[in-house]
Amino acid sequence: GAGVSQSPSNKVTEKGKDVELRCDPISGHTALYWYRQSLGQGLEFLIYFQGNSAPDKSGLPSDRFSAERTGGSVSTLTIQRTQQEDSAVYLCASSRPETGGRNSPLHFGNGTRLTVT
Amino acid sequence: GNSVTQMEGPVTLSEEAFLTINCTYTATGYPSLFWYVQYPGEGLQLLLKATKADDKGSNKGFEATYRKETTSFHLEKGSVQVSDSAVYFCALKGNTPLVFGKGTRLSVIA
Numbered sequence: 463g464a465g466v467s468q469s470p471s472n473k474v475t476e477k478g479k480d481v482e483l484r485c486d487p488i489s490g491h492t493a494l495y496w497y498r499q500s501l502g503q504g505l506e507f508l509i510y511f512q513g514n515s516a517p518d519k520s521g522l523p524s525d526r527f528s529a530e531r532t533g534g535s536v537s538t539l540t541i542q543r544t545q546q547e548d549s550a551v552y553l554c555a556s557s558r559p560e561t562g563g564r565n566s567p568l569h570f571g572n573g574t575r576l577t578v579t
Numbered sequence: 580g581n582s583v584t585q586m587e588g589p590v591t592l593s594e595e596a597f598l599t600i601n602c603t604y605t606a607t608g609y610p611s612l613f614w615y616v617q618y619p620g621e622g623l624q625l626l627l628k629a630t631k632a633d634d635k636g637s638n639k640g641f642e643a644t645y646r647k648e649t650t651s652f653h654l655e656k657g658s659v660q661v662s663d664s665a666v667y668f669c670a671l672k673g674n675t676p677l678v679f680g681k682g683t684r685l686s687v688i689a
Contacts, residue, residue: 466622495676504681505623505668518676553623567613568677570623 464488466571468554474577475544483539483574487556495557495568496529496539500550508552511537513559544578551575581606585669585680592659592687600654600683602643602669610673612636612645612652617666617682626654626667659687 467486475481487494496508507521511531522528526544531537541548555568585602592598604612614626614636627636632647641656652669664687669680 497679505679507676507678510676521676555623567625567628568615568623570615572622 466554466556466569468552468571468574470574471572472575472577474579477546477578478543480540480542481544481576483541483552483554483576485537485539485554485556485571487535487537487554488569489535490558491556491569492534492559493557493566494531494537495555496537497553497555498550499553499573505553508539541576544576546578549576549578581610581671581673581675581678583669583671583678583680585667585683587681588666588684590683590685592685594661594687594689595658596687598654598656598659598663598685600667600669600685602652602654602680604650604652604669604671606650606671606673608673610671612643613670613672613677614641614643614652614654615668615670615679617668619665623668659685661687661689663687 469484492513494511498506509529510518526542529539551573553570553573555570557566557568582605611630613628615623616626617623627638629636629645632645635644643652643654666682666684668682671678
C-alpha cells in the first residue's frame, strides 16, 4: 500500500519568507509526528498528533513553527519568517493507534529538504 | 527526561567483518527500544525492536538485546555486507514520542 507521502521533496526559500510543508500519512494511522534532521544533529522531535487529542508541541523550537492536522489525516508544518538555521530535512511519520502505549513502529516519509538562503 | 546515546561514526568496515554499534539510554519506567536504518536516498525504516528487558530483536542478520541492567541496546551483525552501508539510529519510546540518537554512519567496503 501507499506509504507516508511528503511534499515538496525539496524547497529552497529566501530568508524571511514563510514555507508550508505537507504530509499525507498512511490511511488509518491516527498518530502523526514531525521530526527535523539536521547534519550532525540526529532527529529532533517537533510535534505529535494523536487522534483528536491536543497535539504535543513540546519540540517546536520557536513560535515561528506551527503545525495543524485537518480531518485527522493530512498535516501541514508551517515555518514563518524562515532563518538559515531552519535549513534541514523535515521528516513526517505516522503509526497505528497507540493502544497499549509504545510498540507501534513509525513509518517515515522521505522528507522535505528545506534550504534557506 | 528520556535520552539515547549512540557511538559516533563514521564506522568503516570490510565486508564480512563483525559489527557492533553501541547504544545506551536514559529513561523513566519501561521503554521500548528500536533500531531504525536509513539507506542512501531512502526514508527511515524500522530495523528491529524490543519491548521489554532481555528481549532480543532481530532482522536481516542484525540483533540487539534489551539490557536493563546496563541500560543498553547494542546493535550487532556477525558478517556485514556492502548493502548494509547506511545510517543507523537507536531510538527509545516511553510515555513520550520516539526519542532518537544522533545516528551512526556505517560504510562497508568490498
